[in-house]
Amino acid sequence: MSKTLIRCGRLFSGHGNQALENQTLVISGDSIEWMGPTGEAPAAGQGDRVLDHGGHFVMPGxxxxxxxxxxxxxxxxxxxxxxxxxxxxxxxxxxxxxxxxxxxxxxxxxxxxxxxxxxxxxxxxxxxxxxxxxxxxxxxxxxxxxxxxxxxxxxxxxxxxxxxxxxxxxxxxxxxxxxxxxxxxxxxxxxxxxxxxxxxxxxxxxxxxxxxxxxxxxxxxxxxxxxxxxxxxxxxxxxxxxxxxxxxxxxxxxxxxxxxxxxxxxxxxxxxxxxxxxxxxxxxxxxxxxxxxxxxxxxxxxxxxxxxxxxxxxxxxxxxxxxxxxxxxxxxxxxxxxxxxxxxxxxTPAEALRCATVDSARVLRDADRLGGLAPGKWADLLIIEGDPLADITVLQDADRLRAVFKGGRKVDLTPAVPRERRAFEFSMGMWSRQYTREAVAATGVEPFLIPS
Ligand SMILES: [Zn+2]
Structure with missing residues (x-):
């Protein structure tokens, strides 16, 4: 099976307070097979994909x-x-x-x-x-x-x-x-x-x-x-x-x-x-x-x-x-x-990141395959431009989300076409106030005239 090697500028596993520099993630099928310093990473084989994210921050989904x-x-x-x-x-x-x-x-x-x-x-x-x-x-x-x-x-x-x-x-x-x-x-x-x-x-x-x-x-x-x-x-x-x-x-x-x-x-x-x-x-x-x-x-x-x-x-x-x-x-x-x-x-930003990844995964189905980046876990990860450990709000910026992987597969991030909303989805709100004579007089409404 061909593998995907991701060169990570910085890698936050979901544990600890720091991101490690110059790391490589090896994804095989839907899971992480290997993770560690790029200098010690296994060489890419024939047909393997190497993705260079040397300028990016990689973290769990x-x-x-x-x-x-x-x-x-x-x-x-x-x-x-x-x-x-x-x-x-x-x-x-x-x-x-x-x-x-x-x-x-x-x-x-x-x-x-x-x-x-x-x-x-x-x-x-x-x-x-x-x-x-x-x-x-x-x-x-x-x-x-x-x-x-x-x-x-x-x-x-x-x-x-x-x-x-x-x-x-x-x-x-x-x-x-x-x-x-x-x-x-x-x-x-x-x-x-x-x-x-x-x-x-x-x-x-x-x-x-x-x-x-x-x-x-x-x-x-x-x-x-x-x-x-x-x-x-x-x-x-x-x-x-x-x-x-x-x-x-x-x-x-x-x-x-x-x-x-x-x-x-x-x-x-x-x-x-x-x-x-x-x-x-x-x-x-x-x-x-x-x-x-x-x-x-x-x-x-x-x-x-x-x-x-x-x-x-x-x-x-x-x-x-x-x-x-x-x-x-x-x-x-x-x-x-x-x-x-x-x-x-x-x-701290690191605590918030851990809470929204590793800690939250503990209450989910299949918790043992989820929760942080480590060999044997599902390859659910984000590639970010910026440093959420310095500024947690970068995660809210869609332009900085460079890639999302779920189960080792890259998610298509093309935004959906804006959805038309149907009338049958909503309760029929009609007026937000009471139009008494006094209230209408205060707004200075003029009679409607048929245009000639
Ligand atoms: Zn609720």
Whole structure:
């Protein structure tokens, strides 16, 4: 079999703090066969390819542990749950996954989707039908009447196309967990945040401690990973005590939650990019403009304080951007999460790189073949113009991404033709304000006259 030898100006394996200079990577088939100083590298054989990247930085492919490929860059929750046929959404999700791959993300964890969209795309990619990132995924998120994803009034309930799935009791949850396990998910997502009706309480846990323990026990008994959404203090605490694998957000985790996460080896996935983009990009015409950025700022400040404490205590972190919404479109902002880890959580660039490669790979399918560059690992790697160890933001610049390899094969980085969006994908927003006589008078509207 012919091999590919990559001459690397600088090589960051995904371990340590430094990149090594003048290294060579030898790729055979889908894997790395040899890695070391160019002076000691095996000679290229007949038919072998030698790629000279002597001026470039070579590193493992990025892992994004919070990418919702089925959400369609949604502008409203209804866009995610109700609009577009499931079959169209599946094709759209494949298109989305490919955009993420072209941004240098060679593996993703998709923690919630409608139907079995993400497991289906996972199989389509894994069996070689289509190009795409490696996918580890959950299905519909289990939720109770206190929780995220239980958006709709009780008289509507859970439409079959919804991202949320009803699990009001442990008995209901166990049934859903077994169904989803049968249908091929890698993980089960629990929605741990609920809204308290008690004044001043903010978020409470959507499930009791005992309910959480029982659900996580069943998830683990079936060999699946338990993933939760928990921005609030209590949800994060119950999840950590129950020994879930991943807590997304954990913005308000307290000392007890930190201790439980440490004791049980839970990974925290801060997912800051959505918050940061909501703060930075919110437009005055957005329906939520008046109140949204302020609560997002407060959460980012809370997250910065609490997650720094968790890091100092030794809790493990992974990286995910929460891509899939209108403020986090596919392939545009995935690498901004590394910048957010540096800016708000005190990571060094090397720590952010390790977190978004080797550390994040630990929660994926086939974790033993992933995670850093070393002989025997899959050849998933990026070739960058610039030095992310000096400036982490270079990873966000598409022009500096010179090549992406997945499983030893070069990914076609030609951007997709901009996609026309169909009316059936969206809820029908019509007006963003109330046109009372007073409001209209203030704008000085003139009567419309038919042109003569
Ligand atoms: Zn999410």
């Amino acid at each position: 990025l892992v994004d542990c919070h990418t919702h490929i089925s959400y369609g860059n949604a502008q409203a929750q209804e866009d995610i749950d109700l609009h577009a046929p499931m079959e169209f959404r599946t094709l759209r999700a494949l298109h989305a996954a490919q955009a993420v791959l072209r941004a240098g993300v060679t593996s993703i964890f998709d923690p919630a989707c409608s139907g079995y969209i993400s497991p289906s795309v996972r199989e389509a990619v894994a069996t070689g039908m289509f190009e795409g990132p490696r996918i580890t995924c959950a299905g519909r998120s289990l939720t109770s009447q206190q929780g995220l994803y239980d958006w709709y009034p009780s008289w509507i309930g859970f439409p079959s196309s919804s991202t949320g799935e009803r699990a009001y009791t442990v008995a209901e949850a166990v049934q859903v967990i077994r169904d989803q396990a049968k249908n091929g998910v890698d993980a089960i997502k629990l929605t741990m945040d609920g809204i308290s009706r008690r004044e001043g309480d903010g978020l409470i846990a959507a499930y009791t401690q005992d309910e959480t323990l029982a659900m996580v026990e069943e998830i683990h008994r079936l060999g699946l990973k338990a993933v939760v959404h928990a921005r609030g203090r209590e949800g994060a605490l119950y999840a950590a005590r129950a020994g879930v694998d991943i807590i997304h957000h954990a913005s308000c985790i307290d000392d007890d939650g930190i201790q439980a996460a440490l004791d049980n080896g839970c990974y925290l996935c801060p997912s800051l990019t959505l918050l940061v983009n909501n703060i930075e990009f919110n437009s005055p015409t957005d329906p939520s403009a008046a109140w949204w950025p302020d609560i997002q700022k407060q959460e980012l400040m809370d997250a910065s304080t609490n997650l720094k404490k968790a890091r100092a205590a030794g809790v493990k972190f992974i990286s995910g951007s929460e891509t899939g919404f209108a403020v986090t479109p596919y392939g545009e902002w995935n690498a901004k999460e590394l910048e957010a880890h540096v800016r708000y959580l005190g990571f």
